[in-house]
Amino acid sequence: DTAVSQTPKYLVTQMGNDKSIKCEQNLGHDTMYWYKQDSKKFLKIMFSYNNKELIINETVPNRFSPKSPDKAHLNLHINSLELGDSAVYFCASSQDSLGGRFSGANVLTFGAGSRLTVL
Amino acid sequence: AQSVTQLDSHVSVSEGTPVLLRCNYSSSYSPSLFWYVQHPNKGLQLLLKYTSAATLVKGINGFEAEFKKSETSFHLTKPSAHMSDAAEYFCVVSLGTGGFKTIFGAGTRLFVKA
Numbered sequence: 130d131t132a133v134s135q136t137p138k139y140l141v142t143q144m145g146n147d148k149s150i151k152c153e154q155n156l157g158h159d160t161m162y163w164y165k166q167d168s169k170k171f172l173k174i175m176f177s178y179n180n181k182e183l184i185i186n187e188t189v190p191n192r193f194s195p196k197s198p199d200k201a202h203l204n205l206h207i208n209s210l211e212l213g214d215s216a217v218y219f220c221a222s223s224q225d226s227l228g229g230r231f232s233g234a235n236v237l238t239f240g241a242g243s244r245l246t247v248l
Numbered sequence: 249a250q251s252v253t254q255l256d257s258h259v260s261v262s263e264g265t266p267v268l269l270r271c272n273y274s275s276s277y278s279p280s281l282f283w284y285v286q287h288p289n290k291g292l293q294l295l296l297k298y299t300s301a302a303t304l305v306k307g308i309n310g311f312e313a314e315f316k317k318s319e320t321s322f323h324l325t326k327p328s329a330h331m332s333d334a335a336e337y338f339c340v341v342s343l344g345t346g347g348f349k350t351i352f353g354a355g356t357r358l359f360v361k362a
Contacts, residue, residue, distance in 0.1 A: 170286075170336055171352075172352040172355075221292075235280060236297060239293070242289075
């Protein structure tokens with residue numbers, strides 16, 4: 130039973146289109162993340178949600194909009210796709226609690242990734 | 249400010265020889281440190297973590313890492329490389345005060361020759 134699952138695994142689309150990537154975790158974790166991995170394997174955090182609340186929003190174009198309907202799901206919607214959006218997008222989760230208490234040493238559990246190719 | 253530097257972008261070893269992947273960090277607080285491994289076309293998997301307990305940390309698949317505060321290092325080692333160890337390895341530093349600041353190194357690609 131997959132702990133962090135994301136769909137689709139592969140996505141090929143044209144410039145200007147709008148697409149979504151979905152993520153679900155069945156670990157009962159409080160926090161979920163979206164990371165972008167470029168062609169050089171560099172991982173950059175995009176967003177983080179804790180119990181459906183946005184807590185990290187790095188410098189990401191506002192064409193990217195995360196949505197968390199509940200703490201087990203974090204979806205990523207991308208409008209007006211550009212060539213530079215081509216990358217692998219990873220969803221992750223961790224058992225952290227907001228409110229100052231540090232727990233679990235922020236161990237991240239990753240999904241298998243969604244490879245987005247914009248033509 | 250926190251940062252993490254992986255000193256080698258690529259490391260190549262022969263099967264059966266030792267592996268050393270180097271990582272230096274910078275942190276204003278007592279850090280939590282991790283190594284993750286990413287096999288081709290896969291997600292990242294936790295290898296091991298350091299959270300201010302024993303300075304020598306043992307992980308999965310025979311890997312271990314030693315936290316050296318005086319050198320601000322957290323190098324990953326394995327006594328004998330296996331072909332299946334060929335992958336990308338990421339050193340990660342995390343700020344453990346209830347915040348969610350996690351910084352990934354740029355990664356080290358490990359090649360294992362037969």
